[in-house]
Amino acid sequence: MFSKACEYGIKATIYIAVKSMRQERVSLKEIAEEVNSPVAFTAKILQSLAKSGIIDSHKGPTGGFQIEEAKIDTIKLHDIVHAIDGDKIFVGCGLGLEQCDANQPCPVHDKFVGIRNNLKVMLQNTSLYELATGLDIGLTHLKR
Amino acid sequence: MFSKACEYGIKATIYIAVKSMRQERVSLKEIAEEVNSPVAFTAKILQSLAKSGIIDSHKGPTGGFQIEEAKIDTIKLHDIVHAIDGDKIFVGCGLGLEQCDANQPCPVHDKFVGIRNNLKVMLQNTSLYELATGLDIGLTHLKR
DNA sequence: TTTATTTAGGATAATTTTGTCCGAAATAAA
């Protein structure tokens, strides 16, 4: 469903959010360890999340990644996915047709649009805050 | 959502079904033209669909692909996807965790399971017959 | 039986995605 990049990006962002709620910055190294992702690849993903303004990065000793606390409940899962994978999972025909819409639909058009809309709504309604809170109170986990 | 292989496979199967409802076999060449897919790659996919028993293949002149007519409305979209992509879109954690279930869920577990179940139900309830009929009566299309 | 046609299947290539490496730039602390 999601690309590996997206999986790592979501996990990393949730972990950063938990730490940010305690006013802590976290290093790339710590993130990669805690979410069980390849360090260098994770660095690339965090870079693009930083460029998108979702996370804040800081170089040097005491540097690392953090999320502005006020942002944590305005950021939605949708934003993270969009920053990493772009809109490719939200647009386009389910069977890869260039011309496919309600007027000239592919055979699976309606059903596909339905499912994808479910996904979109879910992503738009899921806040980083709720994901981070669930992790923080031990309801969910990120490793293994 | 689906792999390219799956997209081609679904389109090809629907096209073969339409022809089969008229008791006609179709050649690889015709299929690839009609569904706008790379010939040789499509050949591989049809091969695996034949091995799965979803389509029937026949060599030699007047050969080609066909689907047993009685099968057309028992075959579901689910079967086609499963034959090509296996169960990877139906199982596994949304964030790639090895251990993720209701007892020890990842942060998106519940929401992800919900969406994926929608998808699964849709695929299981969509028959090849309805897809082929829609194409046959010109309600839907496969090219471009 | 020969020939033409069509799928099967193995080898190989191109592209995309995933992942690594390393020096540069920034920056905090000694």
Place this chain on the structure above:
DNA sequence: TTTATTTCGGACAAAATTATCCTAAATAAA
């Protein structure tokens, strides 16, 4: 100012997916 630490960013490598090519096998018709 020097040093240690950390992210940035470009180049490179590995793996997976997508796609091509070619010969073999099957088979129908001449």
